[in-house]
Amino acid sequence: MIDAxxxxxxLLLLGGTxxxxxxTAEAYAAAGPGLRVALAxxxxxxxxxxxxxxxxxxxTVRALDFDAREPDTHAAVVEAAAQDGDxxxxxxxxxxxxxxxxxxxxxxxxxxxxxxxxxGAVTVGVALGDLVRRQGHGVVVALSSVAGERPxxxxxxxxxxxxxxxxFYTGLGEALRPLGGRVVVVRPGxxxxxxxxxxxxxxxxxxxxxxxxxxxxxxTGGSEQVWVPGAMRGVMSGLRHLPRGVFRRLPV
Amino acid sequence: MSRETLHxxxxxxxxxxxxxxxxxxxxxxxxxxxxxxxxxxxxxLGRSYGDAAQNAGGDVLDLTGWTRILxxxxxxxxxxxxxxxxxxxxxxxxxxxxxxxxxxPGTRQVxxxxxxxxxxxxxxxxxxxxxxxHVVSMDVLLASGDVVTVAPDGPDAELFWATVGGMGLTGxxxxxxxxxxxxxxxxFLVDTDRVPNLDGLLTSLSEGDSRYEYSVAWFDxxxxxxxxxxxxxxxGDQAPRDALPEADRPGALSMSDRxxxxxxxxxPNGVVNRFTARAxxxxxxxxxxxHRHGELQNLTQFFHPLDVVADWNRVYGSAxxxxxxxxxxxxxxxxxxxxxxxxxxxxxxxSLNVLKRFGAGNRGLLSFPTEGWTLAVDxxxxxxxDALLRDLDAVVLDAGGRLYLAxxxxxxxxxxxxxxxxxxxxxxxxxxVDPDRRFRSDLARRLDL
Numbered sequence: 001m002i003d004a005x006x007x008x009x010x011l012l013l014l015g016g017t018x019x020x021x022x023x024t025a026e027a028y029a030a031a032g033p034g035l036r037v038a039l040a041x042x043x044x045x046x047x048x049x050x051x052x053x054x055x056x057x058x059x060t061v062r063a064l065d066f067d068a069r070e071p072d073t074h075a076a077v078v079e080a081a082a083q084d085g086d087x088x089x090x091x092x093x094x095x096x097x098x099x100x101x102x103x104x105x106x107x108x109x110x111x112x113x114x115x116x117x118x119x120g121a122v123t124v125g126v127a128l129g130d131l132v133r134r135q136g137h138g139v140v141v142a143l144s145s146v147a148g149e150r151p152x153x154x155x156x157x158x159x160x161x162x163x164x165x166x167x168f169y170t171g172l173g174e175a176l177r178p179l180g181g182r183v184v185v186v187r188p189g190x191x192x193x194x195x196x197x198x199x200x201x202x203x204x205x206x207x208x209x210x211x212x213x214x215x216x217x218x219x220t221g222g223s224e225q226v227w228v229p230g231a232m233r234g235v236m237s238g239l240r241h242l243p244r245g246v247f248r249r250l251p252v
Numbered sequence: 253m254s255r256e257t258l259h260x261x262x263x264x265x266x267x268x269x270x271x272x273x274x275x276x277x278x279x280x281x282x283x284x285x286x287x288x289x290x291x292x293x294x295x296x297l298g299r300s301y302g303d304a305a306q307n308a309g310g311d312v313l314d315l316t317g318w319t320r321i322l323x324x325x326x327x328x329x330x331x332x333x334x335x336x337x338x339x340x341x342x343x344x345x346x347x348x349x350x351x352x353x354x355x356x357p358g359t360r361q362v363x364x365x366x367x368x369x370x371x372x373x374x375x376x377x378x379x380x381x382x383x384x385x386h387v388v389s390m391d392v393l394l395a396s397g398d399v400v401t402v403a404p405d406g407p408d409a410e411l412f413w414a415t416v417g418g419m420g421l422t423g424x425x426x427x428x429x430x431x432x433x434x435x436x437x438x439x440f441l442v443d444t445d446r447v448p449n450l451d452g453l454l455t456s457l458s459e460g461d462s463r464y465e466y467s468v469a470w471f472d473x474x475x476x477x478x479x480x481x482x483x484x485x486x487x488g489d490q491a492p493r494d495a496l497p498e499a500d501r502p503g504a505l506s507m508s509d510r511x512x513x514x515x516x517x518x519x520p521n522g523v524v525n526r527f528t529a530r531a532x533x534x535x536x537x538x539x540x541x542x543h544r545h546g547e548l549q550n551l552t553q554f555f556h557p558l559d560v561v562a563d564w565n566r567v568y569g570s571a572x573x574x575x576x577x578x579x580x581x582x583x584x585x586x587x588x589x590x591x592x593x594x595x596x597x598x599x600x601x602x603s604l605n606v607l608k609r610f611g612a613g614n615r616g617l618l619s620f621p622t623e624g625w626t627l628a629v630d631x632x633x634x635x636x637x638d639a640l641l642r643d644l645d646a647v648v649l650d651a652g653g654r655l656y657l658a659x660x661x662x663x664x665x666x667x668x669x670x671x672x673x674x675x676x677x678x679x680x681x682x683x684x685v686d687p688d689r690r691f692r693s694d695l696a697r698r699l700d701l
Contacts, residue, residue: 001308136268180268
């Protein structure tokens with residue numbers, strides 16, 4: 001159960017090697033003992049390292065095999081996560097950024113982005129929705145992106161997948177509300193992490209720890225949609241309303 | 253059956269459940285034996301502060317319609333009552349016969365079943381113990397559908413003492429026989445004293461409590477420094493009939509109380525803040541007489557000053573509040589002072605702070621009261637409260653103390669397990685009477701009970 005002050009007992013990290021997912025688990029682990037974590041990711045050295053990292057933070061960790069591109073297995077992964085007790089908080093943190101020029105010119109690359117970031121997010125979301133409905137409680141945190149708010153020339157394939165998953169999770173939140181669940185859609189700007197290694201940071205860049213802090217605050221405070229950093233909300237609101245001719249000239 | 257979102261009196265962590273209002277034993281039995289994967293739980297009047305009377309995604313049984321008084325034996329001073337009856341209704345029923353409930357908690361709006369499940373205590377714990385100490389016997393519907401009668405020293409005393417304080421996790425209390433006490437009036441002779449600081453308060457209670465049946469101190473947790481812990485001590489005894497003015501004697505055995513106002517809507521968050529709470533603390537202290545002895549007070553004035561305002565929990569806004577109540581053994585006054593200092597020096601301010609000396613505890617496996625000092629504070633939910641309460645948990649645990657499950661909404665399983673050493677024995681009883689853990693609650697999930 002998530003207690004009166006917003007602390008969960010158990011987490012399910014989907015995309016368990018993601019820097020943001022791990023920083024979120026560490027933030028909760030720092031707030032008190034006894035956090036159970038189901039860490040769902042493809043078996044790899046990275047996953048082993050993630051398990052070690054969370055165990056060092058005091059969590060009881062169970063690794064689950066999870067591949068975002070195998071949607072038929074997603075329900076079973078969520079079910080396995082709930083085996084030792086309720087899942088209080090699930091973080092949908094997996095995603096691909098890819099090479100954007102390749103992404104709109106190469107079918108395989110475009111499809112990979114669509115399958116991981118959108119199809120995988122939806123099939124996982126259906127399974128999580130079913131779990132939350134049966135539990136009568138639970139919070140789903142969906143890592144969306146400001147890239148989904150207005151497509152840009154520079155990364156519109158990625159942006160389109162995030163727009164889709166953002167819409168899905170926003171709606172899932174409405175569906176789960178009367179059933180005791182809540183969905184928090186998180187829209188970070190540029191996050192300095194493994195995913196963006198080698199890229200130039202955009203203005204208002206944040207860190208995985210910054211996003212984790214925003215997630216903890218949103219879960220505690222009851223928010224359903226947050227931007228990271230918070231100032232990004234105003235910026236995106238402005239950008240969404242710019243005429244196309246102006247928007248395309250911006251260096252974003 | 254209807255799907256309802258349930259929360260505790262602190263208005264935190266609401267969850268939905270299918271609420272059933274069974275009309276009779278057969279219906280109740282089938283609700284229990286056919287409950288789904290998320291289990292079943294009885295809920296009374298919802299006065300536990302946290303998640304004790306919630307069962308997310310499962311079934312909840314509302315027995316507040318089960319209010320009949322089945323037997324009142326005036327000669328023996330016992331009453332047998334269905335578990336859904338409120339203590340308020342029960343008091344009204346027995347008072348005309350010169351009978352009185354031996355234990356009255358801070359509100360009368362709790363059911364008999366709830367009073368047993370939380371093993372509630374009142375201002376007379378130091379002489380009378382808690383509610384479970386006065387239960388002569390009770391009928392409990394078990395997960396199997398069987399109804400058993402249990403008594404404190406009977407063949408199944410173990411189940412009795414697992415059910416007293418057992419937070420509804422052993423079965424459904426259907427009816428209970430409770431031993432009453434005889435009184436000549438519903439009024440009290442009350443002594444009120446102001447004491448200027450915490451040390452003075454502890455001394456005053458240690459020395460004076462044995463002279464009174466009822467004793468409690470309200471104290472200031474907002475003032476630091478030399479006046480930290482300044483308090484208003486109120487103590488008293490039931491007034492004999494001839495202590496009443498001639499004109500009041502015919503009505504000596506009637507209840508004087510009413511709701512004067514209802515908080516009509518939830519206040520915005522933050523109305524109870526450090527400024528208003530400090531002002532409230534200062535006002536409460538200042539309005540009390542320095543010393544006033546032998547004042548005649550009615551039940552509501554003396555016991556339930558908050559009951560005159562219905563739904564008072566709404567003043568805390570939608571964020572809700574945490575009630576934090578702990579007990580530390582005698583001899584741990586240093587830890588007690590540390591805890592009070594931590595609250596006073598934090599930027600969290602409580603308006604309602606109650607301090608009392610507990611007498612000896614009972615055999616209830618999860619019963620809260622144990623001999624020592626108990627303190628209850630109301631803290632509005634806001635940023636940083638989690639850290640303060642965790643630090644307090646550590647002080648309480650180090651001192652060999654514990655938290656009250658009926659008020660808790662945020663402790664963790666490991667801490668509670670160390671505070672309740674008889675938790676294993678409790679689990680053993682449940683292994684026997686409810687091996688599939690049909691009876692479940694959000695509290696039980698949160699604390700791995």
